[in-house]
Amino acid sequence: MKLFIDTSNSILVFSLINSDDNVEDFIAYKVNKNATVISIDLLKAFMKKNKFSFVDIDTYYFIIGPGSFTGIRIVLNILGSINLVYKNLNFYTISSFDFFKEKNKKFVYVPFGKNKFYLKKYSFFKRNFKIVKNIEKKNKNLSVVAYKNFNENKLEYLIKNKKFKKLKSLDKVKLIYGVK
Numbered sequence: 001m002k003l004f005i006d007t008s009n010s011i012l013v014f015s016l017i018n019s020d021d022n023v024e025d026f027i028a029y030k031v032n033k034n035a036t037v038i039s040i041d042l043l044k045a046f047m048k049k050n051k052f053s054f055v056d057i058d059t060y061y062f063i064i065g066p067g068s069f070t071g072i073r074i075v076l077n078i079l080g081s082i083n084l085v086y087k088n089l090n091f092y093t094i095s096s097f098d099f100f101k102e103k104n105k106k107f108v109y110v111p112f113g114k115n116k117f118y119l120k121k122y123s124f125f126k127r128n129f130k131i132v133k134n135i136e137k138k139n140k141n142l143s144v145v146a147y148k149n150f151n152e153n154k155l156e157y158l159i160k161n162k163k164f165k166k167l168k169s170l171d172k173v174k175l176i177y178g179v180k
Contacts, residue, residue, distance in 0.1 A: 001052060002059040004155060005043070007074040008067030008096055012039060014046045015152070017061075021159045023152035025050050039074050054082055059090040061164050065176035067096050072175050083170050092164035095176055099158065 001024075002017035012031050016024040029042055047053060060079055065072045083089055097108045097120040108120050158164060167173055 001056045002061065002159075003057045004061040005075050005078065006063045006099075007035060007039060007071040007078075008063040008065055009071060010035075010068070012042060012071075014043060015155055016046075016050050016052065017059075017155075017159065021156060023156055026152050026155070035068075035071055036074060039078065043078070054086055057082075057086075058088070059092065061092045061094070061159065063096050063099055064093045064173060065096060069177060072177075076170075076173065076175070079170060089170075091167040091170050091173070092159075093167060093173060094158065094164045098163060 001019070002021075004013070004015040004017060006013040010031060012029040012035055013027070015026040018024050025046075027046055029038075031038065060082075062075045062079065063072075079091065083091075101108050
């Protein structure tokens with residue numbers, strides 16, 4: 001079995017994925033500033049509901065940012081702890097931008113803080129991003145980072161089409177943090 005975890009923004013997401021890369025269950029929790037405290041309890045509840053334990057999971061997928069600094073560290077702490085106990089695990093990463101990119105959209109923005117966003121413009125040559133304030137969200141070229149437009153099919157597509165990048169080692173992960 002495989003597990004997708006996203007703690008990079010105000011929605012905490014867990015998804016159980018079978019050996020055929022199909023989503024078995026997908027749940028999203030809206031969290032405030034309590035993600036650090038409740039993330040483990042929510043993960044345990046998700047595991048209990050789906051009748052699996054860490055020993056059943058051999059592959060983990062997660063978002064490396066940008067997003068909430070604390071949120072990104074939460075997933076790394078969870079996976080780091082699991083990696084200490086269970087060996088021979090596979091880890092795959094994806095940026096928030098690539099995860100939420102929608103077809104035919106030129107821009108992806110990821111909210112962080114009050115009225116601040118990471119904005120990425122997709123073009124053939126450049127793959128960089130910048131921080132902007134008070135962006136106009138109604139722009140038709142924007143992919144809005146939110147799970148309301150996300151579904152299991154998108155996650156399956158990203159996994160099956162190898163959009164996640166395999167890590168050689170969890171301690172080699174390069175998280176994406178914004179700068180002011």
